[in-house]
């Protein structure tokens with residue numbers, strides 16, 4: 513996203529629609545949060561956008577932490593999204609691998625995420641290890657991925 517700042521509004525809209533709108537969070541808060549991430553010049557946090565023919569079609573964030581029940585774990589993979597029409601082509605896998613490889617380059621030993629239990633197979637087949645079940649208010653599954 514540092515190299516594609518013109519996608520900021522489209523990515524913020526996807527994150528808001530997928531993860532925040534139904535909770536009543538104002539769009540401006542997500543847009544401002546993404547702008548703040550994109551302004552960071554190096555290291556964590558960072559935002560990834562998947563682009564095909566110049567059009568954004570997916571995104572992921574690497575942020576400090578996304579789970580108040582596990583504040584000691586950092587950094588965190590969040591807001592993974594691929595547009596419905598583009599699913600099943602490996603775009604999410606590529607976003608996860610890119611996030612992992614950038615974190616490894618930054619000297620990060622391990623990356624964390626939480627997801628609903630239905631995505632268990634999706635993550636475990638991509639190198640993520642289940643650390644704990646029913647974590648936090650939303651009873652999510654906690655995963656880690658060791659970076660090497």
Ligand SMILES: CC(C)(COP(=O)(O)OP(=O)(O)OC[C@H]1O[C@@H](n2cnc3c(N)ncnc32)[C@H](O)[C@@H]1OP(=O)(O)O)[C@@H](O)C(=O)NCCC(=O)NCCS
Nearest residue numbers: 592593594599600601602603604605626627628630631634
């Ligand atoms: C989950 C998501 C990111 C996958 O994106 P994608 O680009 O289609 O993923 P990939 O192409 O890399 O991988 C597709 C594989 O994931 C599997 N998969 C996708 N969604 C799944 C789900 N809800 N449950 C189980 N497996 C799932 C597919 O069956 C497919 O398996 P295959 O490779 O064996 O055929 C996408 O469906 C999405 O944006 N969902 C809504 C947002 C979401 O749930 N994000 C994760 C938050 S933790």
